[in-house]
Amino acid sequence: MENELVAELTSSTGSQRRALLITGVARSTWQYRQTPRLRVAEPIPQKERGYLSRISTADRTVIAAKITAGWKAGNAVDHTFASTWDAGVMLAGRRSWWRIAADIEDQASRPLVPTWRGSKTPRVKPVLIATGPMQVWSCYADIVIMPMLVSDASLRAVAGAKKSA
Numbered sequence: 382m383e384n385e386l387v388a389e390l391t392s393s394t395g396s397q398r399r400a401l402l403i404t405g406v407a408r409s410t411w412q413y414r415q416t417p418r419l420r421v422a423e424p425i426p427q428k429e430r431g432y433l434s435r436i437s438t439a440d441r442t443v444i445a446a447k448i449t450a451g452w453k454a455g456n457a458v459d460h461t462f463a464s465t466w467d468a469g470v471m472l473a474g475r476r477s478w479w480r481i482a483a484d485i486e487d488q489a490s491r492p493l494v495p496t497w498r499g500s501k502t503p504r505v506k507p508v509l510i511a512t513g514p515m516q517v518w519s520c521y522a523d524i525v526i527m528p529m530l531v532s533d534a535s536l537r538a539v540a541g542a543k544k545s546a
Contacts, residue, residue, distance in 0.1 A: 452490040458482045
């Protein structure tokens with residue numbers, strides 16, 4: 382049925398792409414339906430497939446031990462990852478460390494992450510004093526002060542002032 386419809390639309394429009402667009406069938410789906418792959422007798426689930434970038438069980442155990450030791454020292458997963466990498470050991474990527482940390486059963490020693498809701502004490506505002514040029518940098522780089530030519534009338538209009546005689 383679908384083949385006949387696409388064939389008829391192809392002959393009337395002159396393009397198989399247009400016919401597939403009209404019927405709402407993707408070109409890749411059409412190609413797969415015309416030449417399907419051979420069926421696999423016993424497919425292997427993705428979880429069980431072996432590939433080069435898979436983290437070995439031994440490496441996962443080492444990473445879990447390092448994360449647990451970091452938690453006991455009061456360090457977050459990112460800190461432990463960075464410290465291990467600084468020591469010249471790269472077992473897995475940062476996101477993989479977080480996945481392994483989520484799989485650790487004993488989460489009791491995991492340090493609490495400070496949040497805005499958890500802290501009621503106000504934070505101390507930093508006071509920066511510059512005694513010369515280029516000594517203090519601000520993280521507010523999107524604020525730009527540009528000199529402008531402003532006439533007396535437009536300045537009064539902005540300020541809402543009246544010119545007295």
